[in-house]
Amino acid sequence: MAAGMNLPFSQRGPAPLWSGGPAPGQFHDFPNKGNSCSSVQLPINKTRQPIVMGTSVVGIKFSGGVVIAADTLGSYGSLARFRSVSRLMKVTDSTVVGCSGDYGDFQDTKGHLDRMIISERCHDDGHGYTPRGIFSYLTRVMYYKRTRGEPHWNTWAVGGCKDGEPFLGYVDMIGVAYESPFVATGLGKYYALPLMRDAAEQVAKEGRELTEEVAVDIVKRALKVLLYRDCRTINKYEFAIATEEGVRIEGPLALDTNWDVAQYVK
């Protein structure tokens, strides 16, 4: 409302011709001017706390590619709210990513990745994104957002197979990024990693090859332990395999659990 409304008639100046805009003869002041280097301020987009969350993602490299798996739960705090949510994404025919943490941030990045891939395809110049390229992109985006103080509250497992060479990497919400033959996020780091590392070591010790079948079996064992011991999981999961042939996502599947020990608990 006009500023001088409460003053007596004689003390009021002329009412402004319009409100919110520049005074006649003055330059228009953009909102929040002087707060940043650029003259145009983007809206603040901080993830201060994750809301709908995905739990662990596990991944393992085998002799012809990689397998990444995750359950299909989007938790809303302690409520198992969204029970059929896919946390794996086929990025290209050579790369697949799995995401844990805030689901909204995952969808945002998913959108960016999709648009990136489409625009790359439009170039139609014989080039495409390699798994390492996607990994690098995610690393830089995650670290950039972290530096700006508006992190994407996610942890990524990036897997792929290009020119016969398997790739598996991990990217964190603080921009920690590394390649490893075994990758796990969240509670998977404590439950799945020891199991997967040991299982692969056993296979090597017995002189067997770590084939796709063996790798998928190891990943299923890891997911089973997580189902037993992680409160924020459900018995429904997907897994993705990236090999020279391409990327395929299988699921949703259920895990067999063994509750025989229950009768021994007095």
Next chain:
Amino acid sequence: MAEDQSSDCFSFDLFERNEKLKRDGFKVPKAIKTGTTIAGIVYKDGVVLGADTRATEGSVVADKNCAKIHYLAPNMYCCGAGTAADTENVTSLTSSKLTLHRLYTGRETLVSTALRMLKQYLSRYGGHVGAYLVLGGVDKTGPRLFTVHAHGSTDTLPYVTMGSGSLAAMSVFEDRYRPNMEKEEAMLLVRDAIASGIFNDLGSGSHVDLCVITKGKVEYLRPFDVANKKGERAGDYSYKPGTTAVLNVDIRKFDVVDEQVTAVAMET
């Protein structure tokens, strides 16, 4: 008549004074924790207990080969995680109490007796006695396995793990435990669980100790598996005679002419 309660549990009368001292710069010594992976399972003939052997003081290894499987009675042993002094002393105290109890009753101790003593003691100290235990043994009721937390809660389970490496160890158990395993298989499973903690948890390390308890027999295997052997030094820094060329040899003998021994008076 006012009862003197102070002998039964900790007195916190000096808490405010201690807080002030801390604010004024007094350096509180860090408690030695055991970091730890401890585990136990019930198998066909009894129980198998296992533990790693690293004791940590903050992020420093205080003891590379400490013993975390404590004697309680001829038929039961107790693994301890948490504050090293607390686990050591609470098991030692309970062991003494059990000996007296055995003399009084004239019978082999029941594992649940030790459990009751431990949980009532720890509960009284409100969790301040930082002892997290895996208690296992065999008595007339059969093989018994329990966990005890510092606040005094207990669990009765066929397989248990405690300590910072407990998740890594539990991962192995959840993957491979079956009821009524044979002895060799059971020992290997516990060894693998502890090894999982040793190699994946920074608070655990060094070797695997095992304790196999059956009716009438205890095998205390320390170490069961030397998982981290100290490396042999690869380089040799000794110099062979002749490395430095000898240019000249000059030997002078000193003849002892006179020897005098006197007492020097103390300074006053």
